[in-house]
Amino acid sequence: MRGTYKAGILAEKIYTARKSMKITQEVLAEKLGITPQSVSRWENGQSRPDVDMLPRIAAFFGVTIDALFGYQAENLKIANYEEKHKKITPQWTFATSQLAREVLGFMPPIGQKNILEIGCGDGQEAVFFARNGYVVSALGASEVSITKGKALAEEIGVDVNFFRADILNYKIEKNFDVIYSSGVMQYVPPKDRPRVFKMLQSQTKVGGLNALSVFVDKSFIELSPYWEKNEYLYNSAELFSYYGRDWKFEMMQEIYFRNDGEEKPHDHCVDIMIARKISE
Template structure:
């Protein structure tokens, strides 16, 4: 897939702009739109983006869907919020430094990143639904990409899942950081 540029103009000068990177079926993107934010739902799946649009239509909000891969999405910033819950594991490890640098460069002053990454953990086996296009983060790696930013919160967790009808666990880390440059 060719790199896609996320470009959207806020409806008003004081609108909060947000990108849900790896929006899936759009639940979070639509929630943000319900808060009055200008939201772009970026995902690689056309089916997921169609579901996002249907959900936004049902809820009476506007979300801009864009087909884009987390590996090479290009943002024409600055945006206020970049959010990703369960999609940045698709960024190939060798692309991560440049992609995180790009995301950070295109985040407004005092903008926020809210990121969730699956982490390689010695006590948690690889989940049965893991694919060859997904890549674990090393423990602490996600936080390293936010050197120079104000880290608002971090968390490490292990949680149960039964996706694919096979109970298993995931290890993950969360980082909430503010562009304080």
């Protein structure tokens, strides 16, 4: 384990996780099978949960036990996204949900169609898919995003298997009808892209879809002031080039939009694609 334990951090983590889920001490107590007084004592630092209660608290909030104590596992130091997830950017959400809506047309949720979302943000798309009848797994790099996603799914009353993972280290084990990812693949450095796209493709069922959007480099668009060191733009049409003769493009598009939902408005170019696997 790495990092420095700070006194009182457990109390603070329980308090903030509960608040971000917008639930009362009474509700948390009921979910954990304890009294509201115990929750109150944990949150004001008068006492600590029993050791055997920790996995239940961590599972309830969708975080690791390390995270409850303020430790960050080294391999999950992925992106400085924790802060960003506390805000929402309506323009981006709009652009990305367009792609999600397109998926409905190309892979209607008839039968038990399963979707894997990579980089689930605040969970809106994962919940959207679940509401429309898909069986949804959604991975996110950020604890905040997973917590928000779970809270949203609970609020809307749908099941989504949200879990924390880094797409650079994660091995997709199951096969999916749809692998969906919007605005996330820029975290995959160019050298890793052939491997990661190959994994997405091999874990897609024949007849299934990859629905993806990526940020694209254009000489006439300035880099976003929020761009991080571990984000790498795609060349124009590069995304399409990973999809070869076994894949049929159902939709390919390059779109431009302005994100003025943040303090410093900025422009983006995004390549969007829905491709169907025709054969192995």
